[in-house]
Amino acid sequence: MPTATPISRVNDFVVRFANVNGSGSASANEMFARAVMRMGVPVAPRNIFPSNIQGLPTWYEVRVSEEGHLGARGGTDLMVAMNPQTFDKDIAAIEPGGYLFYDSTRPLPASKFRPDITVIGMPLTAICNREYSDPRQRQLFKNIMYIGALTALIDMDVKVVEELIGEQYKGKDKLIAPNIKALHIGRDYATLNLEPIGLKLRKADKVGDRIFIEGNSAAALGAVYGGATVCAWYPITPSSSLADAFTRHCAKFRVDPETKQARYAIVQAEDELASIGMVIGAGWNGARAFTATSGPGISLMQEFLGLAYFAEIPAVVFDVQRAGPSTGMPTRTQQSDVLSCAYASHGDTKHVLLFPEDPAEAFDMGALSFDLADRLQTPIFVMLDLDIGMNHRLSRPLAWDDKRAYDRGKVMTAEELEAGKDFGRYLDVDGDGIPYRTYPGTHPTKGSFFTRGTSRDRYARYTEEGAPYVDNMQRLIRKFDTAKDLVPRPIIGNAAKPTKYGVIYYGSTSPAMDEALAMIEARGHSLDRMRVRAFPFHSSVNSFVAEHDFTFVVEQNRDGQLRSLIVNECGIDPVRLVPILHYDGTPITARFIAKAIGDHLDQLKVKPMKVTS
Amino acid sequence: MTYLAKPKFHHPALPKNELGYTHRDYEGTVSTLCAGCGHDSITAAIIQACFELSIEPHRVAKISGIGCSSKTPTYFLGNSHGFNSVHGRMPSILTGANLANRDLIYLGVSGDGDSASIGLGQFAHSIRRGVNMTYIVENNGVYGLTKGQFSATADRGSKSKRGFINTDNSIDLAAMALQLGAGFVARSFSGDKTQLVPIIKAAIRHQGAAFIDVISPCVAFNNHAGSTKSFDFVREHNEAVNKLDYMTSRMPIEIEYEPGTVEVVEQHDGSKLALRKLAADYDIHDRTAALGFLQQQAAKGQIVTGLLYVDEEARDLHGHLRTVDKPLNTLAEHDLCPGQAALDKFNASLR
Numbered sequence: 001m002p003t004a005t006p007i008s009r010v011n012d013f014v015v016r017f018a019n020v021n022g023s024g025s026a027s028a029n030e031m032f033a034r035a036v037m038r039m040g041v042p043v044a045p046r047n048i049f050p051s052n053i054q055g056l057p058t059w060y061e062v063r064v065s066e067e068g069h070l071g072a073r074g075g076t077d078l079m080v081a082m083n084p085q086t087f088d089k090d091i092a093a094i095e096p097g098g099y100l101f102y103d104s105t106r107p108l109p110a111s112k113f114r115p116d117i118t119v120i121g122m123p124l125t126a127i128c129n130r131e132y133s134d135p136r137q138r139q140l141f142k143n144i145m146y147i148g149a150l151t152a153l154i155d156m157d158v159k160v161v162e163e164l165i166g167e168q169y170k171g172k173d174k175l176i177a178p179n180i181k182a183l184h185i186g187r188d189y190a191t192l193n194l195e196p197i198g199l200k201l202r203k204a205d206k207v208g209d210r211i212f213i214e215g216n217s218a219a220a221l222g223a224v225y226g227g228a229t230v231c232a233w234y235p236i237t238p239s240s241s242l243a244d245a246f247t248r249h250c251a252k253f254r255v256d257p258e259t260k261q262a263r264y265a266i267v268q269a270e271d272e273l274a275s276i277g278m279v280i281g282a283g284w285n286g287a288r289a290f291t292a293t294s295g296p297g298i299s300l301m302q303e304f305l306g307l308a309y310f311a312e313i314p315a316v317v318f319d320v321q322r323a324g325p326s327t328g329m330p331t332r333t334q335q336s337d338v339l340s341c342a343y344a345s346h347g348d349t350k351h352v353l354l355f356p357e358d359p360a361e362a363f364d365m366g367a368l369s370f371d372l373a374d375r376l377q378t379p380i381f382v383m384l385d386l387d388i389g390m391n392h393r394l395s396r397p398l399a400w401d402d403k404r405a406y407d408r409g410k411v412m413t414a415e416e417l418e419a420g421k422d423f424g425r426y427l428d429v430d431g432d433g434i435p436y437r438t439y440p441g442t443h444p445t446k447g448s449f450f451t452r453g454t455s456r457d458r459y460a461r462y463t464e465e466g467a468p469y470v471d472n473m474q475r476l477i478r479k480f481d482t483a484k485d486l487v488p489r490p491i492i493g494n495a496a497k498p499t500k501y502g503v504i505y506y507g508s509t510s511p512a513m514d515e516a517l518a519m520i521e522a523r524g525h526s527l528d529r530m531r532v533r534a535f536p537f538h539s540s541v542n543s544f545v546a547e548h549d550f551t552f553v554v555e556q557n558r559d560g561q562l563r564s565l566i567v568n569e570c571g572i573d574p575v576r577l578v579p580i581l582h583y584d585g586t587p588i589t590a591r592f593i594a595k596a597i598g599d600h601l602d603q604l605k606v607k608p609m610k611v612t613s
Numbered sequence: 614m615t616y617l618a619k620p621k622f623h624h625p626a627l628p629k630n631e632l633g634y635t636h637r638d639y640e641g642t643v644s645t646l647c648a649g650c651g652h653d654s655i656t657a658a659i660i661q662a663c664f665e666l667s668i669e670p671h672r673v674a675k676i677s678g679i680g681c682s683s684k685t686p687t688y689f690l691g692n693s694h695g696f697n698s699v700h701g702r703m704p705s706i707l708t709g710a711n712l713a714n715r716d717l718i719y720l721g722v723s724g725d726g727d728s729a730s731i732g733l734g735q736f737a738h739s740i741r742r743g744v745n746m747t748y749i750v751e752n753n754g755v756y757g758l759t760k761g762q763f764s765a766t767a768d769r770g771s772k773s774k775r776g777f778i779n780t781d782n783s784i785d786l787a788a789m790a791l792q793l794g795a796g797f798v799a800r801s802f803s804g805d806k807t808q809l810v811p812i813i814k815a816a817i818r819h820q821g822a823a824f825i826d827v828i829s830p831c832v833a834f835n836n837h838a839g840s841t842k843s844f845d846f847v848r849e850h851n852e853a854v855n856k857l858d859y860m861t862s863r864m865p866i867e868i869e870y871e872p873g874t875v876e877v878v879e880q881h882d883g884s885k886l887a888l889r890k891l892a893a894d895y896d897i898h899d900r901t902a903a904l905g906f907l908q909q910q911a912a913k914g915q916i917v918t919g920l921l922y923v924d925e926e927a928r929d930l931h932g933h934l935r936t937v938d939k940p941l942n943t944l945a946e947h948d949l950c951p952g953q954a955a956l957d958k959f960n961a962s963l964r
Binding site for chain 2: 007037126207210211212213221224225227229230232253254256259260261264265266267269271273274275276277278279280281282283284285286287289303304307396397398399400401402404405406438439440441442443444445448449450451452454474595601
C-alpha cells in the first residue's frame with residue numbers, strides 16, 4: 001500500500017503518456033483524448049514534443065475536467081511511462097497518491113519506484129512479442145494495447161474507443177479488426193490481472209456542441225473564409241501545420257468543380273524574406289495574401305515589414321510563437337514576439353496585433369485580419385502560439401455570417417478616376433489617416449503611382465524634404481489611432497465585489513486564467529479582469545489600469561512584453577503594473593497564476609488587528 | 614528631381630503605334646542618372662520595345678530593388694504602376710504580384726549588386742519557379758550609388774577605378790539562369806540598341822521566366838582601362854551568337870533571308886523570332902551546350918551576347934500551380950468563401 005492516500009477522483013484528473021517519438025504513440029494517445037470527449041467530458045490534451053523526428057522523448061498530457069478547465073494544470077495523476085529514457089523523471093512528476101502504469105516485462109528494482117504512489121505493471125512487450133511476429137506491429141499494437149488496459153482501469157467506455165478506431169481507419173478497413181483485437185487484449189489483461197484505480201471516467205453532458213480542433217487548422221480556415229488567395233511560407237515549427245492546413249482546406253473548398261483549377265496559389269518560398277516579399281507583392285496587386293511563421297521568421301522579415309508599414313501595403317502574418325531568443329526551444333510555447341512584432345523594422349513603426357485565445361478565435365481573427373489589412377493598408381499580425389496552434393482544443397463551433405461581405409478598404413476604381421476624382425496615394429481625404437489606393441492596371445492614364453520605401457509626398461512623389469516626411473509620419477499615427485476602434489475590443493469581467501486590483505492577460509493564457517480566478521477568490525481575494533485582444537490598445541485599457549491601484553499583467557515571456565507595450569503606449573507608471581511571468585516553455589498553469597497573484601495579494605492584504613477583550 | 618515630369622508637349626506628327634500611342638506615352642520622368650550612363654540606353658530600349666509591341670502602358674507592372682538600375686523604372690512607362698522595393702528583393706515582390714494578377718506584364722529591373730549579391734537567392738528561386746516575367750539585370754560590375762565598390766559580377770583580375778584588383782571569381786547570371794531552367798536567356802550590351810530592343814520584345818512575349826543580362830557600363834566608376842565592363846572592353850570582346858528579328862504573330866515574314874542562315878522560332882503567343890546565325894553550330898534550344906559555350910568563351914575573355922536559349926513551350930508558375938484563368942485579385946466572396954453550410958459540416962466532423 002502506498003504511503004499517501006491514493007487519489008480518488010471522477011472526471012477530474014491528468015493522465016500523462018511518456019513515449020519515444022516516432023513510435024506511433026501519437027495517434028493512440030489522441031484516440032484516448034477523443035474518447036474522453038465522446039463520453040461528454042471536457043478534455044484538454046497537450047503534445048509535448050522534441051525538435052526531432054525519431055528517438056527522443058515525447059509526452060502527451062490529457063487533462064480530464066468535467067468542470068471544463070482547459071488550461072494546463074500541472075502535475076500528473078496517472079503516468080503511462082513507456083519511455084525508459086525518462087522513467088525516473090516521469091515517476092518524480094507523479095502527484096502524491098498518484099498512479100504509475102508501466103511495462104513490467106523487464107523487472108525493475110523497488111528503488112525505481114516511489115512509496116507514495118500506486119504502481120501498476122503490465123508486461124506489454126511480452127504480450128506483444130507473444131501475439132505478433134512483425135517488429136513494427138509489436139510497437140504499434142503496444143500503443144493501442146495500453147489504451148485497452150486503461151479503459152478497464154478508469155472505466156472508459158470501450159465501445160467509444162472501438163468507434164474511434166473505425167473512424168480513424170475508414171478506407172483502410174483491414175486495419176480496424178487487428179486494432180480492435182489489440183485493444184481487447186489490453187483490456188482483458190487489465191480486467192483479469194489488475195485492480196481498478198481511484199481515477200474514474202463517467203459519462204457526462206458537458207461537451208455540448210464544441211469541436212476538437214488545432215488552432216493552426218482553425219486559423220488557416222479563417223484565411224480561407226477571409227478570402228486569402230495567396231499564401232507564401234517557409235517551413236518552421238510551430239507554424240508549418242498552418243500552411244499545411246491551408247493547403248488541405250483549399251484543396252477541399254477552393255478547387256473549381258468543373259475546371260479543377262485552383263482559386264488560390266500557395267508557394268513554399270526559399271526563406272522568410274521571400275515569403276513576406278511575395279505576400280507584399282500580392283497585397284500590393286490587390287489579392288489577399290498571408291504568410292505563417294514563428295519568431296525567427298519574424299526576425300528575418302523585419303526590413304520588408306517596415307516597407308509594408310511605410311508604403312502602406314496590406315499583409316497578414318500568422319505568428320505561431322515559440323520559445324526564443326534565437327532558435328530557443330523550437331517546440332515549446334511562449335508569448336515572446338509581442339514587441340518584435342509590435343515595433344517590427346527599423347525606424348518608427350507600429351503594427352497591428354491580434355491575440356486569439358483559442359482555435360475559434362483564431363478562426364475569427366484569421367478571417368478578420370484580411371479585412372483589417374485591406375482597411376488599414378498595413379501588415380496585421382495574428383499572434384498565436386504553439387499551445388493554441390499545435391494542440392487540439394475543445395472550442396466553440398466555427399461560425400460565419402453568410403451575409404458578410406469582405407471589406408476591401410479604400411480602393412479607387414477606374415470609374416472614379418475617369419470621373420476626375422482627385423487621386424493622391426498618400427492623401428488623407430477622410431481625416432482617418434487612411435488614403436485611397438489603386439490596383440495596378442486600373443486605368444490607362446490615371447491613378448498610377450510609384451510605390452517606394454523612400455519618403456514621398458501626398459501624391460507619391462519622391463522627396464527628402466522634412467515637412468512632407470513629417471506630414472506623412474503624422475498621418476501614419478492618425479491611421480494607427482483609427483485602428484484602435486477597428487480591432488477587437490478587450491473583454492472585461494468584474495469581480496463580484498468592488499476591488500482595487502485588476503489583471504490583464506491575453507492569448508493562450510486565457511483558460512488557465514479563468515481557472516486561476518476561482519482559486520484566487522477561494523483565497524479571499526477579488527480581481528477584475530481584462531483580456532486584451534489587440535494592439536493598438538483600445539482606450540478601455542487605459543481606464544482599466546487607471547481604475548485599479550495595481551494591475552497584474554500575466555504573460556508567457558521573461559520581460560513582460562505586453563506590460564512594456566502598455567507602459568509605453570498608454571503612458572502608465574510602471575509601478576502600477578505588476579508582471580506575472582511564466583516562460584519555461586510549458587503552457588502557463590492556473591496553479592502558477594493563482595500562487596503568484598495570491599502571494600502578492602496576501603502581502604497587500606490589510607490584516608485586521610486582533611482585538612482582545 | 615525625379616518627380617519632374619517631362620513636358621507633355623510633343624510634335625503632332627510623331628508616329629503612333631497600333632493603339633494610337635506615341636513614343637512619348639511610354640516615357641517616364643527625367644532620368645537623374647549620370648550623363649552617358651548605360652542604364653539610360655536600356656531605359657530607351659524598353660520604351661522602344663513597349664511602343665513597338667503596342668503594349669498598353671498601364672498593363673505593365675514595373676518592379677525593382679535598390680540601386681542605380683532599380684531607379685530606372687521611374688524613367689519609363691509613366692502610366693504604369695511601379696514598385697521600388699527593398700535591396701535584392703524585387704523577385705519576391707514580382708512573384709507575389711504575378712500570383713495576384715496573371716494578366717499584367719511583369720517587368721523586373723535589377724542590377725548586379727541587387728541580383729548577384731544580396732538578392733542572389735531570390736534571383737535564383739524566381740527563375741527556377743518559372744515566374745512569367747522579363748527580368749533585366751543592368752550589369753555594370755560595380756556598386757554605383759555607394760561609389761564604386763566591386764560587385765559580384767566583376768571579373769577576377771579587373772581593376773577598380775581606385776586601382777584595386779578584384780581577386781574574387783565572378784558570377785555569370787546568364788549562365789546561372791540557364792542552369793536554373795529559365796525559359797528564355799539572353800545577354801546584350803546597352804551600347805547595342807539594335808540587338809537589345811528585339812531581345813526585350815521577345816522576352817516580354819515569352820510565357821515564362823525570361824532573363825536578360827545587359828552589360829551596361831558605369832561611366833562614373835567602371836569605364837576605365839583595366840575594367841572588363843567598360844564601353845571599350847565590351848565593344849572589343851562582344852561576341853554575338855545571333856542577330857534577332859522580332860515579329861508579332863500578325864506580321865508576315867517579309868525579309869528575305871539566305872537559305873540556311875536563319876532559324877525562325879515561334880513562341881507560345883504566336884510571335885516569331887527570326888535568328889540570323891552568327892556563330893556556326895550554336896543551337897538556341899540546347900541548354901547544356903549553351904552553358905558550355907558561355908564558359909569556354911568566358912575563359913577566353915570573350916563576352917557572349919545574343920539570344921542564348923529559348924524554350925518556346927515553357928510553362929509558367931501559374932501553370933504549375935493550376936490556378937484559375939481569372940486573376941486571383943478579381944475573385945469575390947462567392948468564389949472564395951465556402952459559407953456556413955460548409956462550416957456546419959466541418960464542425961460536425963470534429964466532434
